[in-house]
Structures are given as C-alpha cells and as structure tokens.
Amino acid sequence: MLSGKEVATHNTRKSCWIIVHGNVYDVTDFLDEHPGGSKIILKYAGKDATQEYDPIHPPDAITTNLPPEKHLGPVEPNTAQKVEITITDEEKGRQERMSRRPVLDEILNLHDFEAIAKQVMTEKAWAYYSSAADDEITTRENHAAYHRIWFRPRILIDVTKVDWSTTILGHRSSMPLYITATALGKLGHPDGEINLTKAAAKHGVIQMIPTLASCSFDQIVDAAQPGQVQFLQLYVNKDRNITKRIVQHAEKRGIKGLFITVDAPQLGRREKDMRMKFTAEDPSEVAKSGSDGVDRSQGAARAISSFIDPGLQWSDLDWFKSITKMPLILKGVQRWEDALKAYDLGLAGVVLSNHGGRQLDFARSGIEVLVEVVAKLKEKRGLTFPNEKFQLFVDGGVRRATDVIKAIALGATAVGVGRPFLYAFSSYGVEGVDRALSILHDEFEMNMRLLGANTIKDITPDMVDVSNISAHVAAIPGDRLYDSNYESMQHARLREL
Numbered sequence: 001m002l003s004g005k006e007v008a009t010h011n012t013r014k015s016c017w018i019i020v021h022g023n024v025y026d027v028t029d030f031l032d033e034h035p036g037g038s039k040i041i042l043k044y045a046g047k048d049a050t051q052e053y054d055p056i057h058p059p060d061a062i063t064t065n066l067p068p069e070k071h072l073g074p075v076e077p078n079t080a081q082k083v084e085i086t087i088t089d090e091e092k093g094r095q096e097r098m099s100r101r102p103v104l105d106e107i108l109n110l111h112d113f114e115a116i117a118k119q120v121m122t123e124k125a126w127a128y129y130s131s132a133a134d135d136e137i138t139t140r141e142n143h144a145a146y147h148r149i150w151f152r153p154r155i156l157i158d159v160t161k162v163d164w165s166t167t168i169l170g171h172r173s174s175m176p177l178y179i180t181a182t183a184l185g186k187l188g189h190p191d192g193e194i195n196l197t198k199a200a201a202k203h204g205v206i207q208m209i210p211t212l213a214s215c216s217f218d219q220i221v222d223a224a225q226p227g228q229v230q231f232l233q234l235y236v237n238k239d240r241n242i243t244k245r246i247v248q249h250a251e252k253r254g255i256k257g258l259f260i261t262v263d264a265p266q267l268g269r270r271e272k273d274m275r276m277k278f279t280a281e282d283p284s285e286v287a288k289s290g291s292d293g294v295d296r297s298q299g300a301a302r303a304i305s306s307f308i309d310p311g312l313q314w315s316d317l318d319w320f321k322s323i324t325k326m327p328l329i330l331k332g333v334q335r336w337e338d339a340l341k342a343y344d345l346g347l348a349g350v351v352l353s354n355h356g357g358r359q360l361d362f363a364r365s366g367i368e369v370l371v372e373v374v375a376k377l378k379e380k381r382g383l384t385f386p387n388e389k390f391q392l393f394v395d396g397g398v399r400r401a402t403d404v405i406k407a408i409a410l411g412a413t414a415v416g417v418g419r420p421f422l423y424a425f426s427s428y429g430v431e432g433v434d435r436a437l438s439i440l441h442d443e444f445e446m447n448m449r450l451l452g453a454n455t456i457k458d459i460t461p462d463m464v465d466v467s468n469i470s471a472h473v474a475a476i477p478g479d480r481l482y483d484s485n486y487e488s489m490q491h492a493r494l495r496e497l
C-alpha cells in the first residue's frame with residue numbers, strides 16, 4: 001500500500017501520480033493525451049483528484065484508458081493529500097440560493113426549471129447545459145417554431161376518457177416522448193444520469209443513454225428496473241474496434257435501439273462553455289492544442305470529444321448492420337433527402353434534430369424539417385406517418401405537451417426532450433425529473449380533452465395549421481420565456497435569489 005506522502009513526491013510533469021477513488025495511478029505518459037489537457041491533471045499531481053474527476057468521467061474511465069502497469073494500487077487510508085478547495089463568495093451565494101429555491105409544488109411548467117437552474121447551478125454546469133452554437137439562434141428557433149403552429153380543435157367529442165400512451169420502436173411508453181441523450185450528467189448533480197433512469201422507470205418513459213454520460217454505461221443499465229426500456233446514443237469512435245465493443249456490449253445488456261449521432265462530426269463552438277475554459281486555467285494553456293490539433297481550451301465539449309470520427313459516412317451503415325441486430329436510427333437528420341436515404345437503406349427511423357442548436361447555428365428546427373420530410377417521403381415513396389416500419393422522431397425546444405402533440409399530429413412517433421430534465425435534476429435531483437414528467441402528464445390530459453382527442457391515434461394532421469412554419473424570424477437572443485413566468489410573487493422572490 002502506498003502512503004499519501006510517497007504519492008505527493010510524484011507531483012511534476014516528469015513523474016505525475018494521482019489518486020482517484022482511493023487508488024494511485026501513474027499518469028505521467030498520459031498527460032498530453034488527456035482530452036481535457038495536462039493542466040487540469042497537474043493541478044492534482046501527487047494528490048487526491050476524485051472530486052474533480054467524478055463530474056466529468058464515468059468511474060471506469062481511468063481504469064479503461066490507462067494500461068494496467070500504471071495502476072499502482074491503493075493508497076493508505078487518510079494519508080492522501082487533497083487540493084484545498086476554497087469556497088468562493090459566488091459559491092457561497094449559489095449554495096444560499098439553492099437553499100432558498102421554490103418548493104417543487106410551486107413549479108408549474110418546464111420553463112420554471114430553467115429559471116431556477118440558472119440561479120442555483122454552478123457556472124460551469126449552467127454554461128455546458130444551456131450553451132448552444134455561435135449566436136444561439138437555432139436553439140431559440142427550436143422552441144419558437146412551435147409558436148408558428150396553431151391548433152384546429154374538435155368540439156363535442158366525449159373526452160371523458162383520454163389516453164396519451166403510445167409505442168416507440170415497439171415498446172410501450174406512457175407518453176409520446178423519451179428522455180434524450182445529453183452528456184455529462186454529473187456536472188449538474190452527483191447522481192448524474194441515474195436521476196433520469198429512476199424517474200423514467202417511475203413514469204414508464206424511455207431513456208436514451210448518452211455515449212458521453214458521466215455515469216458508466218453499466219451503472220445506468222444496472223440502475224434500471226427489470227424490463228425498463230433504454231436506448232443508446234452513439235458517437236462513433238475513430239477506432240471502430242472501440243465502437244464495435246460498445247455496440248455489442250449494449251446489445252448484450254438489452255438496449256432496444258441504437259441512435260447514431262450524425263450531426264456532430266465535430267462538436268459545435270458553444271461560447272458559454274468555451275468561456276469556462278474547462279481545462280486550461282491560465283493563458284499559457286489556452287492556445288495549447290493536443291497532438292491531434294484539437295484546441296482543448298475550448299470548454300468541456302471540445303475537451304471530451306476528440307475521439308469522434310469526422311469520417312463517418314453512409315457506406316459505414318452496412319458495417320453497423322453487420323455488428324448488431326438492434327434497430328438503427330440516425331440522430332441529427334436535417335433534410336428530407338437524408339431521411340429518404342435512411343429509409344431506402346432499411347433503417348428503423350431518424351431523429352430530425354439539430355442537437356439542441358449546439359451544432360450548426362441556423363439549422364432549421366426539427367419540427368419544421370418534419371413537415372418537409374413527411375411531405376417528400378409521401379411524394380417519393382408513398383409513405384404515410386406515423387409509420388411503424390420507419391419511425392420519425394423530433395427533438396429540440398420541446399417544453400410543453402402541446403409541442404409534443406403538434407409533432408404527433410405532423411407524423412412523428414415521439415419526441416426527445418433534453419435540457420428541461422437536466423435543469424430539473426440539477427435543481428431538485430430525481431424528484432425534479434419526477435415533477436417534470438408529472439407536469440407533462442397533466443398537460444397532456446388537459447390538452448387532449450381541449451383538442452377533442454381520446455387517444456394518440458386521434459391526433460391527426462387536420463388538427464394543426466402549419467401554414468407559417470417556414471416564416472423564419474430569427475429570435476434576437478434573449479431568454480424571455482421564464483422571465484415572463486414570474487410576474488407574480490415568485491418573480492420578486494427569484495429576483496432576490
């Protein structure tokens with residue numbers, strides 16, 4: 001067993017040991033390969049790095065990425081040197097606001113979670129979750145596009161009984177939405193993606209597990225209830241053997257759908273995140289780029305994504321069909337021609353998505369692309385939607401059950417929701433996600449009745465007017481949605497936060 005004192009003598013670039021979860025690792029040779037740059041590791045050289053390691057990495061990241069001979073064994077308990085974490089005034093302020101956040105019953109819609117999360121999350125976590133590419137026009141257009149779709153409700157229908165449950169890729173779901181893949185769950189809450197797993201189980205909705213989860217894949221699957229349905233979102237690795245191992249392990253663990261992300265050959269420039277300079281604390285590191293030329297001072301996104309293969313292309317899909325029997329869905333399709341290609345290749349479906357506006361700014365909203373795809377696939381292949389054989393999904397900017405209902409009316413099987421659940425668990429843990437899903441159930445019940453629809457099948461294209469869907473007016477960046485929510489007492493209270 002190594003003493004903390006001995007470990008502390010290995011605190012330079014020439015010999016760099018760190019402690020994670022009570023074990024000592026020699027990371028000397030790994031310093032310049034670390035996706036997050038060397039600076040952040042050297043800050044913890046010779047010391048216990050667990051508290052910095054946990055929010056960003058799945059627990060098994062260090063053991064799987066370091067060769068066994070670098071695993072030096074356990075450190076003597078209570079001898080490890082720690083980095084003194086000084087509680088800054090802003091951290092004190094944040095903790096104080098967290099202690100005074102509204103009680104969950106006061107939360108009435110998904111926007112409320114965003115308003116509170118902005119006040120109570122760490123700056124780094126808020127920057128990563130809320131950020132979007134360039135001028136953040138698309139991330140706002142994602143929700144604004146739903147404001148250009150109006151309802152044509154039916155009346156005098158007996159709506160005593162309403163049921164908004166559905167099936168997604170053949171699996172039951174209590175509502176036509178799933179929890180989509182969003183990376184680094186532990187940035188917002190120590191339980192990370194497990195918050196989503198537990199709430200999804202309680203509400204009978206499907207969770208899509210991200211490649212870049214903070215929790216390990218097996219931890220997330222182990223946290224699921226027997227029979228709970230989960231999908232996997234995949235960033236394809238330049239090393240296809242790694243990808244093959246991940247995909248076949250996921251299939252063995254019972255994952256029911258493989259969502260291959262195709263809109264991120266490189267992660268977008270998310271300036272709020274970049275300003276956090278996630279890995280480089282001082283200017284000398286800012287310009288530093290790794291051996292592959294990726295500038296790692298550009299926030300978490302760039303730091304954690306250098307493995308993604310920008311060479312992924314249509315011809316790779318046959319290889320995917322050869323390594324797995326899971327239904328294959330492309331996540332991040334943004335025009336009808338690519339949806340048609342995916343259909344002709346016999347895939348199970350596509351997610352019409354611009355990655356929550358985090359990739360190409362001025363990409364159109366998923367809901368607008370949905371209107372185009374449904375019309376063109378009908379014209380070219382005579383397809384009607386929703387379609388069991390080739391399912392259409394939409395994500396981006398979905399904040400209300402009415403948004404979901406509009407997508408269903410226009411032919412989607414279901415929609416993905418991202419940020420609201422992140423904000424919910426960052427502010428309230430699993431209870432927050434539970435509350436968010438309950439709010440959506442309440443909204444569905446009311447909206448189905450007011451629309452005159454008993455079941456999802458009764459939600460048809462004639463119930464919406466999409467004549468203005470392509471009338472883009474680029475929203476000048478400004479987060480007004482949740483500000484306006486707090487016209488009443490909460491506004492005063494939140495202002496004090």
Ligand SMILES: Cc1cc2c(cc1C)[n+](S(=O)(=O)[O-])c1c(=O)[nH]c(=O)nc-1n2C[C@H](O)[C@H](O)[C@H](O)COP(=O)(O)O
Nearest residue numbers: 129180181182183212261355356395396397417418419
């Ligand atoms: C908010 C968020 C979204 C991310 C996300 C992380 C965050 C914090 N990450 S990212 O770091 O690489 O960009 C992923 C990801 O791992 N993989 C992916 O396919 N989509 C990722 N997305 C996109 C996500 O799957 C949805 O497309 C998007 O969140 C839907 O928009 P809303 O957030 O408005 O619901």
